[in-house]
Amino acid sequence: MPTDPTAPTAPTARPTAEAPLAPQASGAPIAVVGAACRLPGAPDVAAFWELLDRGVGAVGEAPEGRELGDAPRFGAYLDAVDRFDAAFFGIGPREAAATDPQQRLLLELGWEALENARIVPADLAGTRTAVFAAAIWDDYAALHHRQGAAAVGRHTITGLNRGVLANRLSYVLGLNGPSLTVDSAQSSSLVAVHLACESLRRGESDVAIVGGVNLVLGPASAAASATFGALSPDGRCRTFDAEANGYVRGEGGVAVVLKPLAAALADGDPVLCTLLGSAVNNDGASAGLTVPDRAAQEAVIREAHVHAGTTPTAVQYVELHGTGTPVGDPIEAAALGAALGAARVAAGAPPLLVGSAKTNVGHLEGAAGLVGLLKTALAVHHGRLPASLNFRTPPASIPLAELGLDVVTEGRAWPRQDDEPLLAGVSSFGMGGTNCHVVVGTAVPTEAGPTPAAPSGPLPWLVSGRGDDAVRGQAARLRDHVRTLAPTGQRPLDTAYSLATTRTHFEDRAVVLATDHDTAAAALTALAEGQAHPAVVRGQATAASGGGTAFVYSGQGSQRPGMGRELYETYGEFAAAFDEICAAFDPHLDRPLRELVLSGDESIHETRYAQPALFALETALTRLLAHWGITPDAVAGHSIGELT
Known part of the structure; x- marks a missing residue:
């Protein structure tokens, strides 16, 4: 378990066995x-x-x-x-x-x-x-x-x-x-x-x-x-x-x-x-x-x-x-x-x-x-x-x-x-x-890249190990470390990022859903002690032969007022895609689709608005996932989700 979870960085390109290596200059640091x-x-x-x-x-x-x-x-x-x-x-x-x-x-x-x-x-x-x-x-x-x-x-x-x-x-x-x-x-x-x-x-x-x-x-x-x-x-x-x-x-x-x-x-x-x-x-x-x-x-x-x-x-x-x-x-x-x-x-x-x-x-x-x-x-x-x-x-x-x-x-x-x-x-x-x-x-100072915005909702903190005792032990160590983070100003997002991208994910797993360090510490304590907690989900990964990633797109009935608002405010890739699709629908509707969806208007439940709204949301979300490098091996959908 990390003793120093660090801030998010750009994805790292790791070398392969076939990659040619250029000798460094003599005396290169x-x-x-x-x-x-x-x-x-x-x-x-x-x-x-x-x-x-x-x-x-x-x-x-x-x-x-x-x-x-x-x-x-x-x-x-x-x-x-x-x-x-x-x-x-x-x-x-x-x-x-x-x-x-x-x-x-x-x-x-x-x-x-x-x-x-x-x-x-x-x-x-x-x-x-x-x-x-x-x-x-x-x-x-x-x-x-x-x-x-x-x-x-x-x-x-x-x-x-x-x-x-x-x-x-x-x-x-x-x-x-x-x-x-x-x-x-x-x-x-x-x-x-x-x-x-x-x-x-x-x-x-x-x-x-x-x-x-x-x-x-x-x-x-x-x-x-x-x-x-x-x-x-x-x-x-x-x-x-x-x-x-x-x-x-x-x-x-x-x-x-x-x-x-x-x-x-x-x-x-x-x-x-x-x-x-x-x-x-x-x-x-x-x-x-x-x-x-x-x-x-x-x-x-x-x-x-x-x-x-x-x-x-x-x-x-x-x-x-x-x-x-x-x-x-x-x-x-x-x-x-x-x-x-x-x-x-x-x-x-x-x-x-x-x-x-x-x-x-x-x-x-x-x-x-x-x-x-x-x-x-x-x-x-x-x-x-x-x-x-x-x-x-x-x-x-x-x-x-x-x-x-x-x-x-x-x-x-x-x-x-x-x-x-x-x-x-x-x-x-x-x-x-x-x-x-x-x-x-000393280390060579580098220019800090843009700091990604932290979502307002819960973040998944991933904990895993080989066996239940290992998961509990990892949770205890992470809990002890979390208690040192609050005074440093390190964001829960940064810890969640490091746990997801820089740690090996073993078969026995747990996810702690936390919005802040105090919530995370309480949930990790329960996990370490083998107790149930509403912010903890436990499970075991199984290796499925020929498995891949599937996207399932829902149809009418899954819409809700204000859906996608936090995604729109947080991620530019999602906002750009959503705007593009809404602009294509607007000539065919009597109200601007983006304003109707993001404002939380109850009219979204009307079929004439619900279906284009779901299409816009699901397509923009797909493009956001693609921007992150997540693409499906298979897709399935119901109703408007099938068209999406």
């Missing part, structure tokens, strides 16, 4: 048109922004039942990672049990990200839509293999193979673009974003879903992380702080939907932010395999901004890799200072603001880069920078003023001069030296 997340304390994108904006940390104790051995139980965890609606994705119970929860989580995130992009997933079937996934751990596989050969079944390979992470989503949605899982250690998900952008620019894909997931399910990865020596013993990530002593593991996932900006604007897609450029490199022969290299990090930042065509003094914020380790933080600060901060110091510009989402939700390891990207995208969208938590004083090894850097310690408005565009960077570094930096810009 890529639009983030949709996103979804499942993070500690934040089950969706709106909740994640609220957590960030309020400066809340989600670190706590591991849930009961998590077998972590002797590793610290501090972390940022999800609840109920074992729950999954397998039937929704066409997966049987046995296969679901054999499938890594990371695969299951990515399926959910991919679907939700498309919905939030106002893309019906079925519309992408057979298209060159790419999936780039990221994950670095195989905890579920390790737990499974502990049971020995007896636990191996026909779904073991596909359920536990990390490469299938992306392939599973491509299979379920029927996508024919590139599909691969990226593992460059902790930089995996941001590298996946970089690869997706390059795929879109080359024209090998037209849409890309990029997801990163990380679940802490067993003692193997917990022990490895603890032995590596990078975990904070007191459960706090203190990025760039003098008391920094390591990071806290986090779990969850993020998915984003990407399109070339030009295509997104042409299709009327919602644009959260733009990705202007990116770069990937490796430390090479550094001081040690897992020791970061300042020169390589500086180089990747500079290269990304060269690709983006941006200058160091134009960047206002950077989302750090920011693990809070005594070794990594000073190296990252020095590299960032050299790449972007020094020019600001020399120009006398304000320092570059920095922060890290790891202080809120922990280090999501293979998914961490996407967490940072989503935080930055939301900050750009809202024009605010959330606080980076747990920072008081930098160590001597991070001279912030000299480096031209400053940590965001309190939520604040995004800093910029006049109307200059918002510009940020996101860094993510892998322990093996694979570095990535992405340049993020």
